[in-house]
Amino acid sequence: MTGDPPPRPAECFDEVFDAYFAEIHRYAARRLGQDAAADVAAQTFLEAFRQRRRYDPERASVRTWLYGIATKVVGRHQRAETRALRARARLGPGRDAEEHTERIDARVSAEGLRGKLAGAIAALPRGQRDVLLLVALADLSHDEIAAALGISYGTVGSRLNRARTTLRRALGGTNPILTLEEQHG
Amino acid sequence: MDEVRMVRGHYPEPAPPTAQEIARAKALLKEPQRRSLPRLRWGLGGMVAVGVAAAVAITLAGGNPPAPPGPVHLDDRGMFLAAAEKAERQPTGNYWYVSQIGGHSYIMRARTGTYAVTGAHTESFSWWGAKPGMGEAFHSRVIPARPPTERDMALWRRAGSPSSFRVWSADSYSTYTTRAEKWRVDTRSGGGEFPGGLSSGDLRSLPTAPAELAERFLSRTAMRAAGALRPSAGREAELAGTKFMRVASLLAAPVPPKTRAGLMRALTTQPGVHAVGRATDPLGRRGIALASDGRATTVTGEFGAPKAEQGTYHSRAVIIFDERTGALLSQQEELTRPGGPYAEMKPGFVINYWTIRSAGWADARPTLPTGLPFG
Numbered sequence: 001m002t003g004d005p006p007p008r009p010a011e012c013f014d015e016v017f018d019a020y021f022a023e024i025h026r027y028a029a030r031r032l033g034q035d036a037a038a039d040v041a042a043q044t045f046l047e048a049f050r051q052r053r054r055y056d057p058e059r060a061s062v063r064t065w066l067y068g069i070a071t072k073v074v075g076r077h078q079r080a081e082t083r084a085l086r087a088r089a090r091l092g093p094g095r096d097a098e099e100h101t102e103r104i105d106a107r108v109s110a111e112g113l114r115g116k117l118a119g120a121i122a123a124l125p126r127g128q129r130d131v132l133l134l135v136a137l138a139d140l141s142h143d144e145i146a147a148a149l150g151i152s153y154g155t156v157g158s159r160l161n162r163a164r165t166t167l168r169r170a171l172g173g174t175n176p177i178l179t180l181e182e183q184h185g
Numbered sequence: 186m187d188e189v190r191m192v193r194g195h196y197p198e199p200a201p202p203t204a205q206e207i208a209r210a211k212a213l214l215k216e217p218q219r220r221s222l223p224r225l226r227w228g229l230g231g232m233v234a235v236g237v238a239a240a241v242a243i244t245l246a247g248g249n250p251p252a253p254p255g256p257v258h259l260d261d262r263g264m265f266l267a268a269a270e271k272a273e274r275q276p277t278g279n280y281w282y283v284s285q286i287g288g289h290s291y292i293m294r295a296r297t298g299t300y301a302v303t304g305a306h307t308e309s310f311s312w313w314g315a316k317p318g319m320g321e322a323f324h325s326r327v328i329p330a331r332p333p334t335e336r337d338m339a340l341w342r343r344a345g346s347p348s349s350f351r352v353w354s355a356d357s358y359s360t361y362t363t364r365a366e367k368w369r370v371d372t373r374s375g376g377g378e379f380p381g382g383l384s385s386g387d388l389r390s391l392p393t394a395p396a397e398l399a400e401r402f403l404s405r406t407a408m409r410a411a412g413a414l415r416p417s418a419g420r421e422a423e424l425a426g427t428k429f430m431r432v433a434s435l436l437a438a439p440v441p442p443k444t445r446a447g448l449m450r451a452l453t454t455q456p457g458v459h460a461v462g463r464a465t466d467p468l469g470r471r472g473i474a475l476a477s478d479g480r481a482t483t484v485t486g487e488f489g490a491p492k493a494e495q496g497t498y499h500s501r502a503v504i505i506f507d508e509r510t511g512a513l514l515s516q517q518e519e520l521t522r523p524g525g526p527y528a529e530m531k532p533g534f535v536i537n538y539w540t541i542r543s544a545g546w547a548d549a550r551p552t553l554p555t556g557l558p559f560g
Contacts, residue, residue, distance in 0.1 A: 017211060022201055029199030038202055042210035049214045079375070086382045117195050119434070123309075123323055125371040136192040162369070165327070167188040168354070169287050169305045 009052040009062060016052075016062055017045055023063075024070050030137055031074050032081055040077070044070040060147035067138050068148030071130050078126055085122035120170035128163040131156055261460035261473075262453055268473045268508045269449035278546030279319070281379055281439040282312035286558050288467070289537040290333065291352035291361075292526055293344070294493060299529045300340035302350050303467075304330040304361030308542075308558060310368075312551045314376030315385055320550075322372040328557055330361035333467065333535065353494045353526075365557060379438040393443040395451035402435065402448070403428045403455060422457030425477035426502030429516055433504065433539070436513045439546065446511060452504070464505050466515035467538045468558065472505035479521035496525030500536055515540040 007015035024044050029037035047069050048055075055065055074081065121129060130149060134140045140148060142156045149156075202210075288303040309325040330350055332341040341347070349362045377384055392398055401407055408424070408431060432448050440448070452458055457478050464474035479499040484490050499522035505514045517538035520527050527534060542558055 013214065014211075017214070021207060021210065025202040025206070026199055030196040034199055037199065038206035038210065041202065042206075042213055045210055046213050079373070082373075083382065086380075116430075116434075117191065121192065123311075123325075123371075125323075125369055132189070132192060136189045137196060162327075164188045165305060166307070166325070167192070169289070169307050 007062065008057070009048065009055045009065075013049055013052055016048070016066075020063060020066050021045060024066055027067065027070055027137055028074060031133060032077055036077065036080070040070070040073050043073050047073065060144065064140060064144040064148045067134060067140060067144075068150070071134065071149065075126060075130070082122045085118040116170055117167070120167050124163055124166060127151075127155075128159045128166075131159040132163040132167075135160060261462040264462065264508070265453060265460045265473050265475065265506070266450060268506050268511050269446040277439065278548050279315050280312050280547045280549070280551050281315065281545075282310070282547055282551040283380070283437055283544040284308070284310045284542040284554055285540065286328070286467075286542055287537075287539045289354075290535060291350065291354070292494075292529070293341075293350060293352070295340070295344035297343040297345075298340045300332055300337040300344070301334070301530065301534070302330050302337065302341070302352070302361070303333050304350060304352055304359070305354070306330055306361070308554075310551075310553055311380070312547070313379050317375070317377035319376035320373065321375050321378070322370065324368045324370050324553060326368045327366040328559075329363045329365050331363065331559060353491060357489070368553065380434075383438055385439075388438060388440055388444070391440065391444045393441075393447040395447050395454065398444065398447045399451040399454065402431055403451060421455075422478055423480065425455060425457035426480075426518075428452060428455055428458070429475070429477070429502050429504040433513060433516045437544070442511075449506065449511065461503070463508075464503060466505050466540055467517070467535060468515075468540055468542065470505075470514055471508070472514045473508045474503050474505045476504075476519075477502040482525070484525050490526075494526040496528060498522060498524035498527045512544065513541055 007013075007019055009016050021041060025037050025041040028040035028044070032040055044066065048066055051069075055062070059065075060068070121132070124132065131145055134145045134148065142153055142160075145151075145156045146153045286306070286308050288306040290301045291304050293300050293302055306328045307325060308328045309323070311321070311323045313321045332338045348364070349360055351358055351360045379385075379388065392401065405421075405424070408427060429452070432452055435448060436445060452475055453460060459476050459478075461474050461476045463471055465471055479501045481497050481499050483497040484495050486492075486495055498520060500518050501521050502516070503519050504516050506512065507514055515538055517540075518536040519532075520530055520534040520536055521532055523530055523532065523534075527536065542554065
């Protein structure tokens with residue numbers, strides 16, 4: 001992340017932890033919500049720690065490797081992620097519910113996601129969602145995602161394309177209002 | 186529109202981990218004898234689930250006074266309200282399914298004549314078990330791009346019946362083909378929850394009175410809270426199209442007939458909403474429709490649109506219901522004044538659509554529709 005060479009997991013895991021914990025926590029918080037983030041990040045680093053001798057610097061950077069593990073941990077909570085997204089996609093609360101809802105919203109990572117977008121992401125198959133969010137939230141390249149998830153470069157491309165098509169249709173293709181708001185609002 | 190950028194923009198910045206959380210995570214590494222993390226309280230599943238349940242309970246609580254009978258005239262509005270009455274009498278079952286098709290029109294400017302083609306063409310089929318444990322599934326596939334009307338079809342043939350279409354789409358070129366792709370399937374355990382995260386009980390406790398439904402779902406406050414509206418959104422009458430979408434997404438769930446009818450009635454009283462009589466959806470089905478006022482859209486060169494795609498056109502949002510059953514058929518954007526990218530199209534041209542091919546209750550697990558929607 002800086003000019004320094006990345007820390008080597010097998011020898012100095014503490015440095016790996018210090019360099020990347022906050023970033024992985026941020027990724028987990030955005031996907032699963034603030035409350036889950038600490039546990040998911042902790043679990044990610046615990047798994048990384050256990051696998052540290054198997055980490056292969058030829059295959060992926062430490063950062064990419066950690067995102068791969070984090071994505072698998074997040075995947076165990078797919079239902080929770082889908083629920084959180086659907087909660088956003090759902091019908092809005094009544095007036096008297098606002099206070100409560102704000103509190104609930106503050107806990108849900110998907111806060112701020114507009115309904116249609118959240119709904120569309122929730123409906124994506126898991127593989128497509130992982131690829132999309134690794135591009136959007138982690139800024140990983142196709143190569144890096146292929147290494148992180150253990151899938152081929154071509155699969156990354158086709159999953160991303162399908163996800164984009166689905167979102168385009170949900171947001172722009174058939175949703176003129178949202179498109180207009182995006183452009184002029 | 187760059188979807189990836191939009192996705193990124195819509196995930197808010199979370200709070201960083203606390204010192205305590207960091208220390209706790211680090212301490213775990215020092216205890217390698219632990220095999221797993223059952224001792225960690227994941228909190229998540231429970232937390233989010235409780236939050237959702239609470240929100241639903243709050244959203245759906247409240248008394249339901251009976252609907253006052255609305256005035257009925259023998260005009261477009263009257264016909265529409267008569268369709269709403271039909272919506273009150275529909276049965277229930279074990280599995281709720283929704284089969285949908287959506288597409289967007291693009292303009293092919295061939296030397297042999299300009300025609301339209303429907304691209305970004307997708308079919309989805311989803312079902313939800315009525316009770317926990319009954320499961321749910323989501324299927325989707327890309328269906329062939331196609332010229333939407335007879336006239337477009339003829340011009341497409343004259344252009345040599347191309348099987349792929351390179352089109353300008355918002356901020357870049359996309360290519361759509363006449364090939365259908367395989368179904369992608371995502372089957373999940375679960376059940377007992379319908380689109381929108383509502384249980385049968387939640388749905389049953391929805392109000393039926395149009396005024397109450399309008400306030401709960403179509404008011405500015407409610408739409409903003411649901412993320413359907415930006416704070417900068419325009420005049421009330423300009424929100425009609427957004428209200429159509431709101432009702433359409435509510436109706437993706439097995440909303441009880443009386444509530445369904447109430448939502449239809451609520452729509453008719455909204456500013457900027459007009460009953461426009463009968464209309465035909467992209468599947469050729471006749472229905473009874475509501476439309477918004479026309480509004481202008483200007484495409485500029487800002488995002489790199491080629492000259493031919495630039496300019497101003499007017500369009501309106503249309504929502505179509507089945508006259509006999511009150512079922513939602515289609516939601517679409519129609520050209521009202523040609524211009525810009527649609528300069529060569531005629532009023533009534535469907536710019537994009539989102540159509541419900543079928544939706545309803547089934548006793549057994551629903552199976553995928555066979556064949557392609559357009560044959």
